[in-house]
Amino acid sequence: MTVKWVKKQKNVFWPSKELKQRAWISDKAIYKKAAKNPIAFWARLAEEGISWYKKWKKTYVEKLPYFKWFVGGKLNACYNAVDRHITTWRRNKAAIIWEPEVGEKNRVLTYYDLYREVNKLSNALNSLGVKKGDVVGIYLPLIPEAQISMLACARIGAIHNVVFSAFSPEALRYRLKETEAKVLITCDGYYRRGEIINLKKQADEGLKDTKIEKVVVVKRAGNEINWINGRDFWWHELTKNAESYCKPEIMDSEDILFILFTSGTTGFPKGILHSTGGYLIQAYWTAKWDFDLHDEDIHWCTSDLGWITGHTYVCYGPLLNGATMLIYEGAPDFPQPDRWCEIIEKYGVTVFYTAPTAIRMFLKFDSRLVKKHDLSSLRILATVGEPINKEAWLWYFNEVGQARCPIIDTWWQTETGGTLINALPGIGPFIPTVAGRSFPGTRHEVLDEEGNVLPPGKEGNLVQLSPFAPGMLRGIYKDPEKYFEIYWKKYGNKYFTSDGAWKDKQGNFRLTGRVDDVMKVAGHRIATAELEDVITRHRAVAECAVVAMPHDIKGEVPVAFVILKEKQSEGLEKELIKEVEKNIGPIARPSKVIFVEDLPKTRSSKIIRRILKNLLIDQPVGDITTLANPESVERIKAILKK
Numbered sequence: 180m181t182v183k184w185v186k187k188q189k190n191v192f193w194p195s196k197e198l199k200q201r202a203w204i205s206d207k208a209i210y211k212k213a214a215k216n217p218i219a220f221w222a223r224l225a226e227e228g229i230s231w232y233k234k235w236k237k238t239y240v241e242k243l244p245y246f247k248w249f250v251g252g253k254l255n256a257c258y259n260a261v262d263r264h265i266t267t268w269r270r271n272k273a274a275i276i277w278e279p280e281v282g283e284k285n286r287v288l289t290y291y292d293l294y295r296e297v298n299k300l301s302n303a304l305n306s307l308g309v310k311k312g313d314v315v316g317i318y319l320p321l322i323p324e325a326q327i328s329m330l331a332c333a334r335i336g337a338i339h340n341v342v343f344s345a346f347s348p349e350a351l352r353y354r355l356k357e358t359e360a361k362v363l364i365t366c367d368g369y370y371r372r373g374e375i376i377n378l379k380k381q382a383d384e385g386l387k388d389t390k391i392e393k394v395v396v397v398k399r400a401g402n403e404i405n406w407i408n409g410r411d412f413w414w415h416e417l418t419k420n421a422e423s424y425c426k427p428e429i430m431d432s433e434d435i436l437f438i439l440f441t442s443g444t445t446g447f448p449k450g451i452l453h454s455t456g457g458y459l460i461q462a463y464w465t466a467k468w469d470f471d472l473h474d475e476d477i478h479w480c481t482s483d484l485g486w487i488t489g490h491t492y493v494c495y496g497p498l499l500n501g502a503t504m505l506i507y508e509g510a511p512d513f514p515q516p517d518r519w520c521e522i523i524e525k526y527g528v529t530v531f532y533t534a535p536t537a538i539r540m541f542l543k544f545d546s547r548l549v550k551k552h553d554l555s556s557l558r559i560l561a562t563v564g565e566p567i568n569k570e571a572w573l574w575y576f577n578e579v580g581q582a583r584c585p586i587i588d589t590w591w592q593t594e595t596g597g598t599l600i601n602a603l604p605g606i607g608p609f610i611p612t613v614a615g616r617s618f619p620g621t622r623h624e625v626l627d628e629e630g631n632v633l634p635p636g637k638e639g640n641l642v643q644l645s646p647f648a649p650g651m652l653r654g655i656y657k658d659p660e661k662y663f664e665i666y667w668k669k670y671g672n673k674y675f676t677s678d679g680a681w682k683d684k685q686g687n688f689r690l691t692g693r694v695d696d697v698m699k700v701a702g703h704r705i706a707t708a709e710l711e712d713v714i715t716r717h718r719a720v721a722e723c724a725v726v727a728m729p730h731d732i733k734g735e736v737p738v739a740f741v742i743l744k745e746k747q748s749e750g751l752e753k754e755l756i757k758e759v760e761k762n763i764g765p766i767a768r769p770s771k772v773i774f775v776e777d778l779p780k781t782r783s784s785k786i787i788r789r790i791l792k793n794l795l796i797d798q799p800v801g802d803i804t805t806l807a808n809p810e811s812v813e814r815i816k817a818i819l820k821k
């Protein structure tokens with residue numbers, strides 16, 4: 180019998196009796212209780228959720244723009260994610276089920292398998308000279324070795340820096356150079372849409388001019404690769420004779436667990452720093468409560484490990500909970516558009532967590548395909564990455580969830596480490612396009628430009644209030660000025676999210692998109708400045724402005740306006756797009772390059788991107804009399820008409 184987990188009331192959805200009974204959290208009093216003393220609330224969660232070698236002395240210390248959690252506490256992330264399960268009945272429970280894109284058999288790693296593999300790799304990394312505090316680069320596709328690598332780093336106190344495998348060699352190089360990593364873990368190749376991508380070749384290129392001395396190579400696709408003796412080591416050879424136990428390093432709660440680069444408003448991505456204790460506590464409890472994760476669940480979050488969603492909900496969150504998770508190496512629509520339905524059906528997935536852009540892609544293709552599959556195992560549907568439109572929400576709810584499953588729309592950021600704003604399954608309500616309330620123990624507000632709190636219904640800037648959530652970033656790698664400037668300069672004692680939002684009378688937040696120059700392209704975060712930087716480096720380009728244009732499936736796509744130094748040469752648009760692919764990766768590819776003679780500017784020479792955007796979407800541009808060159812607007816309009 181399939182259970183209905185939701186009921187409809189006054190046009191919104193609420194948890195059913197069955198869901199309330201099952202859920203970890205079903206009494207909304209938790210919000211009030213946590214708000215009374217958030218620090219004590221998190222202290223209790225820290226004690227209950229995580230094993231500590233030594234208890235902390237002070238729960239929370241704040242000296243803005245910095246703050247610390249569980250000061251003086253000692254723990255190890257890998258011990259918590261792996262070791263503590265192997266002394267329980269979960270020893271041979273599936274931790275990771277891996278589904279390959281084509282052909283071969285799937286792999287199932289139990290918690291004990293994971294324990295063995297992680298220990299061996301930890302020793303192997305030690306033998307390569309990796310020490311506590313060193314940064315290790317990880318450039319791998321979605322295979323269990325990626326999680327094993329992250330956990331092995333955590334075990335020996337090394338800081339992992341995962342780089343998305345579809346990022347270009349240039350993007351890899353930038354990250355390796357910035358962090359001065361000496362070891363990189365990669366693989367020979369992997370499958371994408373049936374083809375083998377030679378990742379080792381990309382890695383080799385990205386390594387040039389970096390401090391990388393040793394490369395660990397997973398044999399995944401068996402493709403031919405270049406090899407440098409003494410620098411390159413096969414994973415399987417390194418780990419074969421490695422000792423089977425490696426003592427976890429005792430880490431401080433505030434020691435950095437990982438660096439993850441993300442786009443800001445500048446031309447180069449910045450390294451977001453996450454701590455050990457605070458991050459793990461938020462990862463553990465948000466995974467448990469948001470997805471109502473129980474032992475019998477099969478959790479499938481479709482994110483790659485190269486994003487924060489992958490770190491927190493494809494690695495640490497589920498593993499800390501001793502859950503079973505599924506990972507899928509390939510494209511969700513390969514070899515046919517309902518591959519993802521097939522996977523849900525094949526494994527009886529119960530929790531499905533994906534991005535609005537994926538939902539819109541499935542919806543657009545042919546929604547009848549969903550009906551061919553038995554998706555009755557699903558219990559919780561969740562989304563992340565960008566605002567979800569009503570049509571996509573309703574389709575996800577009605578067609579995928581058969582009007583049975585709550586939709587948990589989670590708002591958060593690379594910076595926040597874990598989810599922060601969403602409805603909890605056992606409490607609700609589940610309202611299309613509305614994310615929900617602040618996670619218990621955290622507080623958010625909507626402010627105007629001057630910092631005044633806006634009343635319900637009024638749109639403004641979303642901020643987080645003190646005490647800041649334990650999983651929040653601890654800084655930007657080697658750039659304290661940027662850290663202050665981006666998050667703290669605007670509102671002083673409140674964390675500025677760079678998102679627009681409004682809230683309703685019940686305290687539910689509706690997110691309305693970024694208020695800075697960051698785009699969300701198919702859920703990926705890309706700064707307009709990054710693209711502009713790449714494009715203006717081209718010899719033919721004098722000036723460039725990139726704006727985000729709305730797109731049916733991807734949410735937004737970048738469009739580049741370019742002023743040339745010389746007359747337009749044949750094939751220049753293609754060339755510029757290639758440059759972007761080479762320097763960032765295919766995800767940042769502009770959908771169009773528009774050559775113009777002039778760009779609308781203020782008298783102080785600032786390009787007004789808002790005007791370009793309005794021209795693109797055929798909206799009124801407003802008052803342009805204060806521009807230095809108002810005539811440029813008509814000219815661009817004419818070019819766009821063509």
Ligand code: WT7
Nearest residue numbers: 488563564565566588589590591592593690704
């Ligand atoms: C930005 C952060 C956090 C995991 C993936 C993205 C947007 C994220 C939602 C949501 C509306 C959302 C925001 C945020 N965003 N989730 N549920 N509703 N917008 O992480 O790449 O760091 O991007 O994604 O604009 O600032 P990220």
